[in-house]
């Protein structure tokens with residue numbers, strides 16, 4: 001039988017039969033895949049650690065005959081154990097996995113999105129970096145990878161580049177003061193929150209987690225990102 005090797009993070013796990021588990025694994029080379037972990041729930045099974053939710057593991061899999069791959073071998077690389085120490089950060093991390101499950105495509109290469117997820121979980125688990133900033137980075141960059149970032153730097157309605165003082169998810173991003181006067185549903189946006197959103201969207205990857213700004217800007221930016229994702233992806237972050 002043909003075998004494949006891959007690395008990925010377990011994003012969900014459901015019980016199956018008495019001692020088995022069905023997993024969704026987000027991999028670098030094939031997007032999300034469904035994996036059957038036979039015996040993973042039995043007490044001394046050596047798959048137990050590598051098949052926990054949040055565990056980033058290396059896998060050797062039997063190529064699928066049905067809709068599931070089957071694990072031949074698995075070993076944990078990183079389990080983000082720090083998440084279990086803080087309920088608020090654990091909830092943020094759990095929502096990120098739900099988002100990936102909601103948006104990732106089966107069997108499509110997703111190297112960048114996996115790296116972003118792993119780095120975001122590391123920041124939540126092992127540092128005290130502001131959670132709202134981590135969320136802003138994670139969700140905005142995922143929108144970039146999906147080809148769906150909010151418009152920033154110019155008005156999403158008329159293209160004007162000045163007085164970008166409002167946000168309108170339905171229009172696709174920031175809008176100018178003049179257009180906002182005609183749009184009752186637009187939301188006021190500060191100059192610095194618009195700049196923060198723009199910076200995160202266009203910043204080179206290695207600079208992302210070094211960003212630092214006033215905390216109230218993280219809240220304001222995150223609110224806009226949440227409204228945008230709800231409008232365009234039907235998902236609450």
Ligand SMILES: [Zn+2]
Nearest residue numbers: 155158176179
């Ligand atoms: Zn305008």
